[in-house]
Amino acid sequence: ACGGGTIGEGPEGGQPNKNLVLIPGVKGEPFYISMECGAKKEAAKLGYQLTVQAPDRFEASQQTPIVTGVLATRPGAVLIAPTDDRAMINPMRQVKDAGIHVVEVDTTVTDPSISVSKISSDNEVGGRKAAETLAKLIGERGSVLVLNTKAGTSTTDARARGFEEAIKRYPNITYLGQEYTDNEPARAAQIVSGKLSAHPDLAGVFATNLNTGEGAATGLRNAGRTGEVKLVGFDASPKQVEELRTGGVDALIAQDPAVIGQQGVQQAVAAIEGRPAVPQIQTDLVAITKEDMEKQSRYFYRTEC
Amino acid sequence: MTEERTGKAVAPASTVDNNVDRMLPQRTLWQRLVTANTFWTGLVLIGLYVVFSVLRPNAFPTLFNFQTLLIEASVLLVLAVGMTFVIITAGIDLSVGSVLVFSGVVAAMVMEGLHGGDATHAGWGTILLGFVLSLAAGAAWGLLNGVLVAVARVPPLIVTLGSFGAALGAAQLLTGGVDVRTVPTALRNTIGFGQTMQIPHLVVVAAVVTLFAAWLLHTTRFGRYTYAIGSNAEAARRAGIAVTRHLVMVYGFVGLLAGLAGFMNLAYFGTTTISGHATDNLNAIAATVLGGTSLFGGVGSVLGTVIGVFIPAVLQKGFVILGVQPFWQPIAVSIVLVAAVWFDQTRRRARERGR
Amino acid sequence: MTEERTGKAVAPASTVDNNVDRMLPQRTLWQRLVTANTFWTGLVLIGLYVVFSVLRPNAFPTLFNFQTLLIEASVLLVLAVGMTFVIITAGIDLSVGSVLVFSGVVAAMVMEGLHGGDATHAGWGTILLGFVLSLAAGAAWGLLNGVLVAVARVPPLIVTLGSFGAALGAAQLLTGGVDVRTVPTALRNTIGFGQTMQIPHLVVVAAVVTLFAAWLLHTTRFGRYTYAIGSNAEAARRAGIAVTRHLVMVYGFVGLLAGLAGFMNLAYFGTTTISGHATDNLNAIAATVLGGTSLFGGVGSVLGTVIGVFIPAVLQKGFVILGVQPFWQPIAVSIVLVAAVWFDQTRRRARERGR
Amino acid sequence: MGALLEARNVVKHYGSVEALRGASFEVRAGEVVALIGDNGAGKSTLVKCLSGVEQPDSGEILLDGRRVRLDSPTRARALGIETVYQDLAVAPDLDPAANLFLGRELRRRGLFGWLGMVDKAEMRRRAAEQFQRLGVRVQSLDVPIGSLSGGQRQGVAVTRAVVWANRVVFMDEPTAALGVVQRERVLEVIRRVRDSGIAVVLISHNMPEVQAVADRVEVLRLGRRVARFRAADVTLEELVGAMTGALHQEDAA
Amino acid sequence: MGALLEARNVVKHYGSVEALRGASFEVRAGEVVALIGDNGAGKSTLVKCLSGVEQPDSGEILLDGRRVRLDSPTRARALGIETVYQDLAVAPDLDPAANLFLGRELRRRGLFGWLGMVDKAEMRRRAAEQFQRLGVRVQSLDVPIGSLSGGQRQGVAVTRAVVWANRVVFMDEPTAALGVVQRERVLEVIRRVRDSGIAVVLISHNMPEVQAVADRVEVLRLGRRVARFRAADVTLEELVGAMTGALHQEDAA
Numbered sequence A: 001a002c003g004g005g006t007i008g009e010g011p012e013g014g015q016p017n018k019n020l021v022l023i024p025g026v027k028g029e030p031f032y033i034s035m036e037c038g039a040k041k042e043a044a045k046l047g048y049q050l051t052v053q054a055p056d057r058f059e060a061s062q063q064t065p066i067v068t069g070v071l072a073t074r075p076g077a078v079l080i081a082p083t084d085d086r087a088m089i090n091p092m093r094q095v096k097d098a099g100i101h102v103v104e105v106d107t108t109v110t111d112p113s114i115s116v117s118k119i120s121s122d123n124e125v126g127g128r129k130a131a132e133t134l135a136k137l138i139g140e141r142g143s144v145l146v147l148n149t150k151a152g153t154s155t156t157d158a159r160a161r162g163f164e165e166a167i168k169r170y171p172n173i174t175y176l177g178q179e180y181t182d183n184e185p186a187r188a189a190q191i192v193s194g195k196l197s198a199h200p201d202l203a204g205v206f207a208t209n210l211n212t213g214e215g216a217a218t219g220l221r222n223a224g225r226t227g228e229v230k231l232v233g234f235d236a237s238p239k240q241v242e243e244l245r246t247g248g249v250d251a252l253i254a255q256d257p258a259v260i261g262q263q264g265v266q267q268a269v270a271a272i273e274g275r276p277a278v279p280q281i282q283t284d285l286v287a288i289t290k291e292d293m294e295k296q297s298r299y300f301y302r303t304e305c
Numbered sequence B, C: 001m002t003e004e005r006t007g008k009a010v011a012p013a014s015t016v017d018n019n020v021d022r023m024l025p026q027r028t029l030w031q032r033l034v035t036a037n038t039f040w041t042g043l044v045l046i047g048l049y050v051v052f053s054v055l056r057p058n059a060f061p062t063l064f065n066f067q068t069l070l071i072e073a074s075v076l077l078v079l080a081v082g083m084t085f086v087i088i089t090a091g092i093d094l095s096v097g098s099v100l101v102f103s104g105v106v107a108a109m110v111m112e113g114l115h116g117g118d119a120t121h122a123g124w125g126t127i128l129l130g131f132v133l134s135l136a137a138g139a140a141w142g143l144l145n146g147v148l149v150a151v152a153r154v155p156p157l158i159v160t161l162g163s164f165g166a167a168l169g170a171a172q173l174l175t176g177g178v179d180v181r182t183v184p185t186a187l188r189n190t191i192g193f194g195q196t197m198q199i200p201h202l203v204v205v206a207a208v209v210t211l212f213a214a215w216l217l218h219t220t221r222f223g224r225y226t227y228a229i230g231s232n233a234e235a236a237r238r239a240g241i242a243v244t245r246h247l248v249m250v251y252g253f254v255g256l257l258a259g260l261a262g263f264m265n266l267a268y269f270g271t272t273t274i275s276g277h278a279t280d281n282l283n284a285i286a287a288t289v290l291g292g293t294s295l296f297g298g299v300g301s302v303l304g305t306v307i308g309v310f311i312p313a314v315l316q317k318g319f320v321i322l323g324v325q326p327f328w329q330p331i332a333v334s335i336v337l338v339a340a341v342w343f344d345q346t347r348r349r350a351r352e353r354g355r
Numbered sequence D, E: 001m002g003a004l005l006e007a008r009n010v011v012k013h014y015g016s017v018e019a020l021r022g023a024s025f026e027v028r029a030g031e032v033v034a035l036i037g038d039n040g041a042g043k044s045t046l047v048k049c050l051s052g053v054e055q056p057d058s059g060e061i062l063l064d065g066r067r068v069r070l071d072s073p074t075r076a077r078a079l080g081i082e083t084v085y086q087d088l089a090v091a092p093d094l095d096p097a098a099n100l101f102l103g104r105e106l107r108r109r110g111l112f113g114w115l116g117m118v119d120k121a122e123m124r125r126r127a128a129e130q131f132q133r134l135g136v137r138v139q140s141l142d143v144p145i146g147s148l149s150g151g152q153r154q155g156v157a158v159t160r161a162v163v164w165a166n167r168v169v170f171m172d173e174p175t176a177a178l179g180v181v182q183r184e185r186v187l188e189v190i191r192r193v194r195d196s197g198i199a200v201v202l203i204s205h206n207m208p209e210v211q212a213v214a215d216r217v218e219v220l221r222l223g224r225r226v227a228r229f230r231a232a233d234v235t236l237e238e239l240v241g242a243m244t245g246a247l248h249q250e251d252a253a
């Protein structure tokens, strides 16, 4: 790093700071890996260097030390998926105050003044899309269940909220509410089989992330109700796409992480090089079913670049 | 005080009143049952089952529900059985969940690698190799734990907290953090979801492991040494027991079982579920302690652990079926857990007081 | 064998060779330092700091980095200091993270409630009330733990595993699982990230708590009873120590500190971070054990715990600054943890052997 | 002169084991009573019942002729009853001084003391003094007593009981692990304590020792008192006979 | 006749404590040697060094005149050396039979035995027999020995050592907690073991007992051997004198 007071503008040596850091919400999720791939590709194209530092879990207390640690290395810009829309404000502001450009990717904080650009997909919209897709799959009747991860996880809570809002518009669908799984597939499977016992008319399940989706698929399979009870998952990691292909899952709500990463780098570079950045960019969210999966294959997440 | 008289001999009573016969009589089965540490916890389990059955006669006491209860507890049971051994040696193993993930990842990646990136249609040769590798990977972590605990004498909590982080990190490093996505269909259909006469195969595996572990712990020299070391490691050493080697073996055995659990998990979920085992360790420890095994070592039983695994499982299942509000569920589970152990302790103390 | 001779008196050597003077001399400061259990772990910490400073002289040994290291460790430090007390009594507290969340939630909700749903502009009266409630909520859970452990005699692991689930459940129940997100700005700006002469206020709070705890543990009767109970609870009871009451107080104290930590957490993050404290318990326990406190009770120090908190903190920060690949980080942290404790144990054993 | 401390028909079960089946016992101020009996006769159990550690299932305990409930060791200590337990009951991780003052720490003067701070230096000093007085050898006051020899540990436990007692001292095999010199010293201490008007109850399997120091002997067998003797009149054969059941006094129970 | 087991100039430190400062010791086959000394003299430490539990810092150990390294208790046991430790070293959660056979479990016959299954019934039976033979009273073979009285536990430990020894038995204060009858029995056992040609080393603070059973006496003081006596010739005064340092034999070390 080149240190110094005014970083990123590169006036001193005329050389802009070509180091970018991406701080995803959690390490090792295909969603963020795809984002990383998009970002890395774009950074390479523009002649920049991108490193990644991710917390172990999707938690503000885990992400904060990473942000301050990254700040100490003084990169030109930070792309971050804040894990909490309030708790991350302060560390992110410290980054900004140190003269480092901040770009929010995927999620945002409530303080709009920190980042030069926000590139996000709306999880609540995703939840609504899931409700509509699931309603269609079950012929708009029967009981449906939401499997959430841990209470207080902003992204999955938003998905569940969107789903709940939209599903209530269908008069013949009974909404059984959401159950929390602590992000453990085993717990998800346990809940699904329990709900099958208690509600034989269970028609559909919306699983808000990868682990709940895998657990739900297993629970249904175990009960021999795969395909009969419709399952909508979130994200299109290779495993989930595989399940979609083999019928374990009936639909997926996918975001476009690669584009988020790509756009994020573009905006960060723009800011570093003194060009105006686009303050707000919304990216696509799509529902993928088995029928149209080939058409939508560009949305499938990647596991390596 | 009354005037004392010098005593006079009244009877030539034998000076030794113990004899072999008096010492030998075995207690009756019923006596042994009631004084068994697991009796009262077992009653709690049965009580819970009955209560839920009465509350939801159509949904709870069904064959399907019984089967899924067993299946869903299988993986945890295998972990908890291993945990029982370590805790009896006065140790602990926080790494089981991560070792499970690591073993599953190793097996899945090798199976995938052998079939050019898609193991879905792999045959039994591949599956067997995956199985062996899974066990080996688990045992390797376990032995590493054991060496650090017994030879380097680092406290087990620190050692296994270390491998808890390191095994998960290694699994993520191998996979890039992404679940391996293809698992042989043959494996899933036989071990994962197969049944024979309504008995799920996954349950058979867990039952065989449990019976073997019970046999090992309660009837063999290996088991006896496990108790002796937990009871007084120095005494065990002085009695000529190779304490270091035995501890390494115990941790290795737990690792092996975690490896097996990883393979079962793979067969069941059809994926490695990398991020889904953060609390397996606490669940297994809770089951073990709930089953009457003392964290200070020397005391415990496999049967107790089985009961300890099923009490929370029955509770959670029952609450889902009853439709208890989600946030109430952990509260209720916690209350019942503490109450069950409290009840058990009270009974034991009363028994010791002879009432 | 040589012919034996009957001994003959050679000297009227006093039969008592001990005297008050011989027993009394205090060891020198240096002797006490080197034999202190924390000396070598402390060296490890300093060593790590030096290594990272050498590797990244521009980024690591900066005032900013030092400050953030301290700030980010503050909350965990308060938890770990409390944990030291329980572990010295041979107990354990798995509930600290959940109690932290619960206390924060109670404080935040009350503050919000008093200001019609938005506490952002609340004044000091409200903040003080929130503070007191936070402490009270923490202490209440702690006392509940203590009563179940000491009076009902349920093993601490089970009790606190129960309140780990129940306190989090209760917090979720209160909030509907959604973080309370308005926290008085005055609170955030003073305690949360206020500084006085480059010293962050959050760090001041943690330091005061730590010093108080060190004083309490090492110089008062309360501390001495804590050691005595962990060393031999029955002996303590027979010596007339009110073991039950003392244990309740110790767990209550830990709960109180967890409540304080909840309030600090609130001030720092400005939200209740409900989902973010699942592993605080293990982190606090690891820090305590890393600092030389024995899980079997009777041994430990607050200074050790401070060192135990900072070793992982420095490591993690250092790895981020070095840009170590994320999946390698937990592996490296684990290795250093185990190595540090191993090194410490080896030194201690060598010392005990007198070499 | 009446008994200072008296137990009547004390019964105590451990599970199915009947440790005491109606044991009686008495000791007067200023006398040394030896409580003897075979292994497992219930001596330690009786001591525990009389020092508040265990609660008898039935029977009564009288101090100065009045019924008392010794529901905790604290209560017994408050009444001036101190005990050297057979299993010593020391805190192995604490140093000898801390063990000597356990539960009775000296506080500092003034504010600090009021805050609960203990006066370590003063306790060390007084402990050294007391160990010196009783001839207990401790090579260092800074080591945890868990690393002392068995005899040294026993010395600490005896010192603790003797220093604090003001009515009755129970000593459950206090000399079992002691060297010849230390044993003599403890017996001397016992006599000295007795002479200061305190009642001493000595449990021992060493008959010469019993005969040397005791004023009276009470014999327990299978949880009951089976004989009482004046030490001056009794022979070794009678003592052994009573312990083994060969000899029986009708009115002893 | 040469010594069966001999220690020469054994030095052992614990931290800054010098437990043994060049201690020597010897015992011949078929004799009872009493090892006596003040508390903290280093007797137990010497025993631990000679049974493989502790490794001396320097010095040599000879068995049958040949140097041996007793690097583990297993090694010592394999050479026929058994020990009753002062702290007993039993597993409190196991029952008496399991403790008696600890490390030497009987296996079942046939396949089961080959698989490592232990023969509990047979061990129980033989344990009962041995306890009977040595007069150790255990009210039940089903309780963990942690709940037995101190004397009962000591009985189990003595039985264990005696049953397995075939060359040397160390007994570190084996009678400390025993009743008069049990003590007599242990002394009888010691004589019987001696008569079978095994060397017995008895550590005791009870001089009458030492004089009654020992053939020779070796005295340790401050970690060194300071005197050796033939038991028949020695008086109590001489023994005490040697232990306290009042009496010194020049050639003893």
Ligand SMILES: Nc1ncnc2c1ncn2[C@@H]1O[C@H](COP(=O)(O)OP(=O)(O)OP(=O)(O)O)[C@@H](O)[C@H]1O
Binding pocket: D014, D015, D017, D018, D019, D037, D038, D039, D040, D041, D042, D043, D044, D045, D046, D086, E139, E147, E148, E149, E150, E151, E152, E177, E178, E179
């Ligand atoms: N905690 C306990 N649990 C079960 N049984 C016990 C317990 N304590 C003592 N006993 C039993 O009660 C009986 C009396 O024991 P006690 O310790 O009082 O004997 P004692 O006379 O002190 O013997 P010793 O001379 O060996 O010390 C014994 O049979 C013993 O096994």
Ligand SMILES: Nc1ncnc2c1ncn2[C@@H]1O[C@H](COP(=O)(O)OP(=O)(O)OP(=O)(O)O)[C@@H](O)[C@H]1O
Binding pocket: D139, D147, D148, D149, D150, D151, D152, D177, D178, D179, E014, E015, E017, E018, E019, E037, E038, E039, E040, E041, E042, E043, E044, E045, E046, E086
């Ligand atoms: N593990 C240990 N750590 C530190 N010091 C020890 C240890 N074991 C023994 N010592 C010390 O070594 C010395 C000799 O102890 P040892 O136990 O051998 O004496 P002993 O002759 O057996 O005494 P006793 O008659 O009291 O049993 C004592 O000063 C003791 O404090």
Ligand SMILES: [Mg+2]
Binding pocket: D043, D044, D045, D086, D172, E149, E150
């Ligand atoms: Mg006794």
Ligand SMILES: [Mg+2]
Binding pocket: D149, D150, E043, E044, E045, E086, E172
């Ligand atoms: Mg000794």
